[in-house]
Amino acid sequence: MAHKLSIFRGLVTFKSNAQKIWGVLIFLSIVTAIEVALGIIKPSILLTPIFGMKGLNWIFIILTIVKAYYIAWDFMHLRDERRSFTSSIVLPLLILIPYLIFILLVEAEYIYSVMFNGFVSWNF
Amino acid sequence: MEATTDIVENENVWGGGNKPLNASYGKMMMWFFIVSDALTFSGFLVAYGFSRFKNIDSWPIADEVFHHFPFLHGVNAPMYYVALMTFILIFSSVTMVLAVDAGHKMQKNKVAVYMLLTIIGGAVFVGSQAWEWKNFIKGEYGALETKGGQILQFVSADSGKRVALSSFAASQPKDRAQHSADNGIWYVDEAKLPTYSVAEVQEGFLTHPDLRIKTEMIDAKTGHKIVLDRAASEAKITQAVYVVEGANLIRNEYGNRLFADFFFFITGFHGFHVFSGVVFNGIIFFNVLLGTYERRGHYEMVEKVGLYWHFVDLVWVFVFTFFYLV
Numbered sequence: 001m002a003h004k005l006s007i008f009r010g011l012v013t014f015k016s017n018a019q020k021i022w023g024v025l026i027f028l029s030i031v032t033a034i035e036v037a038l039g040i041i042k043p044s045i046l047l048t049p050i051f052g053m054k055g056l057n058w059i060f061i062i063l064t065i066v067k068a069y070y071i072a073w074d075f076m077h078l079r080d081e082r083r084s085f086t087s088s089i090v091l092p093l094l095i096l097i098p099y100l101i102f103i104l105l106v107e108a109e110y111i112y113s114v115m116f117n118g119f120v121s122w123n124f
Numbered sequence: 125m126e127a128t129t130d131i132v133e134n135e136n137v138w139g140g141g142n143k144p145l146n147a148s149y150g151k152m153m154m155w156f157f158i159v160s161d162a163l164t165f166s167g168f169l170v171a172y173g174f175s176r177f178k179n180i181d182s183w184p185i186a187d188e189v190f191h192h193f194p195f196l197h198g199v200n201a202p203m204y205y206v207a208l209m210t211f212i213l214i215f216s217s218v219t220m221v222l223a224v225d226a227g228h229k230m231q232k233n234k235v236a237v238y239m240l241l242t243i244i245g246g247a248v249f250v251g252s253q254a255w256e257w258k259n260f261i262k263g264e265y266g267a268l269e270t271k272g273g274q275i276l277q278f279v280s281a282d283s284g285k286r287v288a289l290s291s292f293a294a295s296q297p298k299d300r301a302q303h304s305a306d307n308g309i310w311y312v313d314e315a316k317l318p319t320y321s322v323a324e325v326q327e328g329f330l331t332h333p334d335l336r337i338k339t340e341m342i343d344a345k346t347g348h349k350i351v352l353d354r355a356a357s358e359a360k361i362t363q364a365v366y367v368v369e370g371a372n373l374i375r376n377e378y379g380n381r382l383f384a385d386f387f388f389f390i391t392g393f394h395g396f397h398v399f400s401g402v403v404f405n406g407i408i409f410f411n412v413l414l415g416t417y418e419r420r421g422h423y424e425m426v427e428k429v430g431l432y433w434h435f436v437d438l439v440w441v442f443v444f445t446f447f448y449l450v
Contacts, residue, residue: 025218057449075217
């Protein structure tokens, strides 16, 4: 099987597949280290909400998706598969999961507001 | 070799040839299983998000719950241990890719060594998770629960640090014995009694003026849990009805009841995946040693279990983010 050996849109190219894997490992470790460091320091500038969630949480989620991309594309070698195959795997997830997230989180916020504004005390 | 590879070339299985997307039948089905399993996990994680958004102002803070590190007792080390676990799992993913890569080159011994390393990494991860569960179930400080199901924790007024029930609870004469099958009704079970009664904790609290109650509620400005002043603490403690030590599926000393349920359910389901992945890898490892794939002429089975193994890693990346970071 022919391996595509470039990551970061051709910015870094490796000599062999094994080398590429070590490169991806280093990248994933750096991302994890950044996440842990941010989680421990919690810079106060990132704690202000952006679009209903703390900026720090957005960074965590984006970095997680970046990690997921490299695990799927390089470890699970989706990069080497046919585009139609890759799409048939990734598209259902990309469509269904955000939909589920949207529906349930909107509902949860509504329930929170009902409990918060209602006449029943939950703190006793 | 011919006997098995002709499955790949046999045109009669599907009308369109049986490598429709340049992926063999087995590999494709593994991918479609992974897609459905990914939806299952996203269902769990979104359900967790639902409960969390529903209790957005009182959800436990992960740093305060997971702060243990092996051999470092009493040291506050939030997240370092899970970060290490994450790294172990990613590393075992790397050895798995190297095994697949060696399989493409038909290097039997290399495949075996890398598979073994992957299995060890997986076993270490499952062991770490068991340790994490042990700490979570055992708890460290203990807390009180009010009639409304709110958890009241105790902190020192000077340092703001958590205080264990054992360090201040008074000792009162007790006539309450643990109910068990041999001293009571044989078909009725009773959950293990807490070490201290509510009255003992209340009395101990009143004789220690430096103690304060930490509520479940989060201060939106600082992001910390709200600590009551002494007068409010003394009023609040009269509402307590139950002593909570550690965690089970009904209540936990960390806060919202759903928190422990989701922790057990999601990390447990993931741990079950890791465990089954270790078993699958073990089976394939022995097949490699026996030379099954050498005779078959290709190591595609290694690639298929590899896909499953990477998927387990992929799920952990999300569990890590939503349980420990966000």
